[in-house]
Amino acid sequence: MSNWNDPASGFHPWSASDYLPRPKLAELQLQRLRSTVTLAYTRVEHFRKRMTERGLAPDDIGSLADLARLPFTVKADLRDTYPFGLFACPMEEIVRLHASSGTTGRPIVVAYTQADIEVWKEVMVRAFASFGVHRGDIIQNAYGYGLFTGGLGAHYGGEALGATVIPISGGNTDRQIMLMQDFGSTVICCTPSYFLHLVERAQEEKIDFSRMRVGVFGAEPWSEAMRQRIQKDTAIRGYDIYGLSEVIGPGVGAECVQQAGLHLYEDHFFPEIIDPATGQVLPEGAEGELVLTTLSKQAMPMIRYRTRDVTTLVAEPCACGRTLRRIKRIERRSDDMFIIRGVNVFPSQVETALLKVEGTLPHYAIVLTREKGLDDIEVQVEVTPEIFSDKMRAMETLHRNLGHALEQVLGIRAKVTLVEPRTLARSEGKAKRVLDKRTI
Ligand code: DLL
Secondary structure, eight states: OOOTTOGGGTOOGGGGGGGOOHHHHHHHHHHHHHHHHHHHHHHOHHHHHHHHHTTOOGGGOOSGGGGGGSOOBOHHHHHHTTTTTTOOSOGGGEEEEEEEOOSSSSOEEEEEEHHHHHHHHHHHHHHHHHTTOOTTOEEEEOSOOSSSHHHHHHHHHHHHHTOEEEOOOSOOHHHHHHHHHHTTOOEEEEOHHHHHHHHHHHHHTTOOOTTOOEEEEESSOOOHHHHHHHHHHSSOEEEEEEEETTTTEEEEEEEOTTOSSEEEOTTTEEEEEEOTTTOOBOOTTOEEEEEEEESSOSSSOOSSEEEEEEEEEEOSOOTTOOOSOEEOOOOEETTSOEEETTEEEOHHHHHHHHHTSTTEEEEEEEEEEEETTEEEEEEEEEEOHHHHHHOHHHHHHHHHHHHHHHHHHHSSOOEEEEEOTTOSOOOSSSOOOEEEOOOO
16 A cells, blocks of 8 residues: 555545445445435435336345446436426525536536535545655646536535645636746646647647656546657656536546556446446456446436446556546547448557558548448547658558558448648547538
């Protein structure tokens, strides 16, 4: 176990819950699950109705295994009850609202009591501590502040840890770089795609940010290949942090210094892995859709929320000594898959293939087209300036290698277009990688 007296060792007093013996954790989970189900049943019509339809009452939950008898909650349930239909508390007890815009229509709204904010702060402190962040660190928080949970979630956690937080929010890259230098930021929090953009700009200006030790990257999928690139190009260690608004925001799970999966804060969020097609719970070690039940949320308890995020639950003990189970990094969602000529393709596979090839930059776009009813996939990828300048032959080899790498990973051919450095759109928040130009 970490040395509890050394702040750099990944321990904060609140991290004690990361090391609970499993039987004690299970006891706590059951007690919290029963309170959550009772709260949802007595205060939220939607949950009461769903349970009644199945002939279930809170007393039927006598063990953790009984959770599987409860109905799922899906994003549409939040939209259908917009704005406040799933709240379990009167507005007088709710101190914060966040919302996620989604891609279509109404946003979904989530609520927090003061006690919920305290839990959120606690899990974020535990996450920062597990990345080795501590008092004295200067955290540049470039997650967006506002209705998005990233900014304020990381903010409160960083402050409660005792670190110094710069609430710069997302965007304004030149100012980010200036403050990074002038304030000597040691930690950066932002989406991995925005970090790549920052690095690129800093390199252009020949700015050295070697004081930066830790990157806290999440809110969108990123691959292990992307981490390796980041760690090779900069002095920082990049850690994965996971979360979603419906459950709390960032801080549902986070890596430790082992960088071998994200520990889930299981004392507050109960995980299940299901088969997305049938809804059946899968055994530990199987890949499937992550389903989360909140165990301590008051304002908006969430029962068996289908995240659509695809991962695997890992029960083997971690070398860091935490007893919390891990999930493998989330490289895809069950709904971001597209089908090209009958083959299932995930954007993360494209990223993995591209980053295997020397001479590319981690900026790419996937263009889906349909001509005369035939689907096609084009991958645009930036090449390094060295390759672009004079070496046409190198370009051809690169073009061929990329084609092969993609075909190997995807199982179909994709058209590859090499584009000039700095020509593909950069994102300040979550990356938009897929441009769907198909028309029906
Ligand atoms: O993205 C919360 C967050 C903020 C997490 C900052 C981490 C850091 P939403 O906007 O509700 O909340 O989006 C949640 O983003 O269901 C995943 O599909 C995706 N996602 C979040 N973290 C990761 C990650 C925030 N580390 C949705 N890896 C989730 C892969 C992630 N996908």
